Amino acid sequence: MSIFPNAAAATSTLASPAASGTSAAGVPNYEAVRRAQELAARMGFRQDPQFAPLINMFPGQMVPDVTIPQKPTKAPVLRLDAQGREIDEHGNVVNVTKPSNLSTLKVNINKQKKDAFEILKPVLDVDPDSNPHFDPRMGVNKTKLLRPKRNNFLFVEEGKWSKDAETIKLKSQFGEAQAKEQKAKQAQLAKAKAAPDINPNLIEITERVVIKEKLKDPIPEIEWWDLPLLQSGNYGDIADGSIDEDKLKMEKITFYVEHPRPIEPPAEPAPPPPQPLKLTKQEQKKLRTQRRIAKEKDRQEMIRQGVIEPPKPKVKISNLMKVLGAEATQDPTRLEKEIRSAAAEREQAHIDRNIARKLTPAELREKKERKLFDDPNTVETLVSLYRINDLSHPKARFRVDVNAQENRLTGCAVISDGMSIVVVEGGSKSIKRYGKLMLRRINWSDVSKENEENDESDDDKPVNKCVLVWQGSVAKPSFNRFSVHDCITEAAARKVFVDAGVPHYWDQAVNYVDDGAV
Template sequence: MEKDNPATKRSRDRDDKHHRSHHRDSHRRSDHKSSSSRRDERERSFEREGSRDRKHRESSYEEVEAKNKRKEREESEERGEKRAKVGEGNREEKRERRRFGDKAKEEEEIEFSNAANSGDPVQNVNINKQKKDAFQILKPELEVDPESNPHFDARMGIDKNKLLRPKRMTFQFVEEGKWSKDAEIIKLKSQFGEAKAKELKAKQAQLAKAKADINPNLIEVSERIITKEKLKDPIPEIEWWDLAILVSGSYDDITDGVLTEDKLKKEKITIYVEHPRPIEPPAEPAPPPPQPMKLTKKEQKKLRTQRRLAREKDKQEMIRQGLIEPPKPKVKLSNLMKVLGSEATQDPTKLEMEIRSAAAEREQAHVDRNIARKLTPAERREKKERKLFDDPNTAETIVSVYRINDLSHPKTRFKVDVNAQENRLTGCTVISEGISVVVVEGGSKSIKRYGKLMLRRISWAEAVKEEEAGDEDEDKPPNKCVLVWQGSVAKSSFSKFSVHECITEAAAKKVFADAGVAHYWDLAVNFSENEF
C-alpha cells in the first residue's frame, strides 16, 4: 500500500472539512425550507377555515332573510284575512242599513268603496282608517299575555282566541220612562229645533245627578202632623163617675153637701183605683239632646296632644304619597355643619347669605300670619260691642228705678245722663222739689254697669251745691241714691234717655203716665228703707 504524502493528506482533510460544512449548511437550508412550508400550510388552512366561516355566515344570512320573508308573507296573509272579515262586517252593516233605509250612510259607503277600488295605496289606507273609526271595529286585547306568565301551562288547554273573543251582550231591562223621554226629545226637535232638545237633555242630566247624590239610606223626614184638639163637651147635669155610685142618678139627693150611705151603691165602691184613659198631647216637644261631657284640664291637654299627633301623621302620609312637598330643612348658623356637612365648606359666604335670607323669610312669614290673624278695626269694634252689650234681639229688657234726694248738681246730672246714653239705655230722669227719680231700661250688662255707677261710684253726699251747703238744715237727711225696684218687662216703654225738670209732683207723674208707667213714680214716692 502506497503511503500518502503530507500534502495529499492535508488536501484530503480540507476536502472532508469542506464537505462536512457543506452538508451542515444544506441541512440548515432544508430545515429553514421545511419551517417556511409549514407556515405557508398553516396560512392556507386559515384561509380555508375563513372561507368556510364566510360561507356559513352567508348561508345563515340567507336563512334569516328567508325566515323574515316567510314571516312577512304570513303577516300579509293574516292581514288579508282580517280585511276579509272587516269587509264581511261592512257588507253586513250595509245590508242592515239598507234594510232600515239609511241612505246617507250607504252613499258614504259607496264613495269609500269607489275610492278603495282606485290604485292609490295611501288613499286606501286612509279609507280603511276612516272605516275603522266610523264603525268602531274594536278587538279586545288582554292586559297580560298568558304565555308571558312564567306559571302558564300550555297543557291546560287554554285557548288564547277564546279569551280574546268579545263577550256577548247580556239581557238588560229598559229604564222606566226612557222611550217617553226619547219621544219627547224627537217632538221638541221637530217643533223647536236642536236648542230646545239640548236644554231638555241638560235639565234631565241635572235631575239625574241630584237623584244620584241623595243617600238612599236616609229616612225622609216630614213635618209633624199636629192633630186638632177636639172641642170640649158641655158640662153635664151629673158627672159619669158620680152616676155609677148614686142610687137616684142625680145630685138631688145631696142636701147641704151631705150624702147619706143609703143613697150610695156600696157594691160599686171597691179597693181599686180607677185611672182615666191616657190621652197623648197634641204636640209633645222633643227631649233635650245629651249634654257634652265636661273634661278636666289634664284630659283637655291630652286630647289636644292626640289631635296634634294625628295631624302630623296625616301630613307625613301625604308627603310620603307625594301629594304635598316636604318642608325644607330649617338651617341656621348654629346647626350649619350638622345639617349640611361637607357642603358647608364649599362656598361658606354664599351659604351664609342663603341662610340669613331664609331666616328673614321665616320671620316675615311669621309676621304675615300674625297680621292675617289680626282683627280689622270693624271686627275689633264688633268684638268690643259683643263684650259690652247684649244682643238686642235675644236679650230680655230689664228695668231699674232709682230714687235720689237731690239731683240739682250739674256734675252728677251730667254723669247720670251721659253714662245712660253710653250704655245704650232708654228711660228718663225726672227732677222735682225734694225727690228725683231715674228710670233706665236695657240689657243685663248695661244695667249692671249703670247700677255700679249709681250706687257705688258717685259720692252723692258731696254732690251738693256750695251755696246750699251753708244753708243746709241739720235735720235734713243726707243726699243719697237707693234702688227702688228692678225687674224684667216684656218691652221697653221709652225710645231714648231724656232729662225732665218739673216744678210740681203732678207734672213729674205726667211724664211717666205718658209712657204708660205711672206706677214707677208711685213706687219711688212711697218707697221707705225701713220696710226692707
C-alpha cells in the first residue's frame, strides 16, 4: 500500500516548497516539479483528476498518461504532367524507383553470388615479343593447367573385384602381412602366365648381359687449362714448341698455383669383406662364458676403483642372521620389513624386464610365420606328387584340402574311378609337413569308403595306400590355389593337368610302379 494517495499528492510531497515548489521569491520552480512528476510516474502513482488543472499549469511537463492529440495528415495527391510523369506541387518531375524483387532464399542468393563471381582464366597464348615482361621460366604450362578431356570409357578389368575381395578376406583372416604376400604371389603368377610356356623341368639360364662401354669424350682442339692463356684461343700461334709473349695473356700468369679438382680414376668395386668363421654350438657356448667372465671382472675392477657404486647386499629372510649378524637382533621387525620390501622391489624389476622383452602380438605373429613358412622371396618352388588308390572318403578329402590351404600350398587333388592324384607346390617346410600328413598321419586303410559301406572285404582289391611318386623343384608354380576335382573318366582327369600346363604329372602317376607292392 502506497503512502501517497495519488500522483498529485506524491508530486506535492516530493517537490516541497523549499526544494522545488516555489523559490524564496514565490516564483514556481518548474525544473523541480518536472523531476518530481517523472519520479512519481516511474514509481507507479496514478493521476488524480482533481489536481489536473494544477499539474497542467506547468509548461514542458512530461507525464506519460497525458496524450497530446495530433493533427490529421493530408492524403497524398497524385499529380501528372502531359506526358504522364509524376510531378510534385512545384511542377518538378519525381523520379520513382521501382522496387526490386529481392529473393531471401539461400539457393537464389548463392546463385547470384556465383553469377557475380568471375574467374579469370590464365592467358595461355603469350607472345614473348609483344610482352616485354614475359619470363619463359615463369610461363604458363598448358599440360599442367589444362587437364585433357577423356573421350573414352574406363572399364574395370576382369577379376578386379574378386582380387579385392580375396585381399580383404586374407586381411581379416591372417593379417596385413599375409595379404601383401598373397598380392605379391598373384603378381608373380600373372607375370609367369604372360611369359611363354616352357618345360618346368628345364633349368632356366639368364640372358647374357652385355655391358656397353662408355664412349670417350672427343679430343678438344685446345685444353681447358691453356684456353685462358692464349690470345687467339687455339694452338695455331705455337711454332716449334715456342710462342711469343705478345700472343699470351701475361696478366693471367701469376705466382699462384692452381690445383684442379681431383677426380677419382674409374676402377672396379672393392671386394666384399671376409665372412666370419662359423662356430659350433660348443664353441659359441665357450666364447659366451669367456665374455661374461671378462665383463664381470671389469665391473669388479671399476667397483674397486670407486667409479661405480657396489651393489646392495642381497639380504633374504633365510640369510638374515648370516649377513647382518648382531644388527639383526637390535630391531628385527624393522629389518624384516626392509628385507621384504627390497625382495618385492627385485621381483617387480624382474617382471618389468620380462615385460619389456616380451614381443608384441604383431611380432609374435611374424615370428610364428617365419617359423612355419619359408621366406616368400625364395625363387625355388618344390613340388610333391602323390598317388592314392581311393580318396573318395569325405574325412580324407577334408584333411587333404584343409591342410594344403593351412600350409599355403597350391596344387590340386584329382579324384577318378581308378586312382586319385594329389599335387602340391610350395616351400620346403610346408612340403615337409604335408608329406608327413600324407605318408604317416593318415591311415588310408581305415578311411576307405568301401570298408565302411561293405563289411565283406574283397580279397582281389589292393589295400588303400598313398605313395610319393615324385618330388622336385620347378622354376614357377603351375596352379593359383589348391582345389579338388571329381572326374568320372581318366580323360577328364588328365584335362585338369593339361589346362594347368603339366600333363606329364598325370602320365608319371599312371606309369608309376611301386617297388614295395605285393
